[in-house]
Amino acid sequence: MEQARERAASIAFLTSIPMVAQLIGGRAVRDALFLAEYDAVLLPRVMLAAAALSLGGAVSVGRVMPTHGPSALEKFPPRPPDKRKDCRGLANSEGRRRDAHEDRTRGSENPESAEAHTDQRE
Numbered sequence: 001m002e003q004a005r006e007r008a009a010s011i012a013f014l015t016s017i018p019m020v021a022q023l024i025g026g027r028a029v030r031d032a033l034f035l036a037e038y039d040a041v042l043l044p045r046v047m048l049a050a051a052a053l054s055l056g057g058a059v060s061v062g063r064v065m066p067t068h069g070p071s072a073l074e075k076f077p078p079r080p081p082d083k084r085k086d087c088r089g090l091a092n093s094e095g096r097r098r099d100a101h102e103d104r105t106r107g108s109e110n111p112e113s114a115e116a117h118t119d120q121r122e
Contacts, residue, residue, distance in 0.1 A: 064072050
């Protein structure tokens with residue numbers, strides 16, 4: 001049992017090293033890119049504004065979740081409409097619009113369904 005614990009601790013330690021390195025490297029790159037474009041005086045202000053915005057977002061989500069659940073945040077941000085579908089949502093598996101020929105050939109087994117499709121389009 002002790003050997004399994006030591007192995008688990010070693011794995012946790014070895015996986016934490018690249019994660020911390022990525023965190024530190026990411027912050028350094030972020031600051032370098034910011035400073036390449038803007039004055040160093042603005043960096044603390046921007047960091048403070050980003051922290052305040054993150055805190056406000058966390059508080060807002062924390063208030064919405066208990067009352068409405070995750071479905072309340074599902075529609076935020078609004079998604080653009082899927083352009084692969086036409087106005088009635090008739091898209092085939094390749095994402096392109098079916099044409100009248102495909103509709104006629106698809107409904108050829110059942111002539112009534114082919115007529116129903118042509119009636120709906122008129």
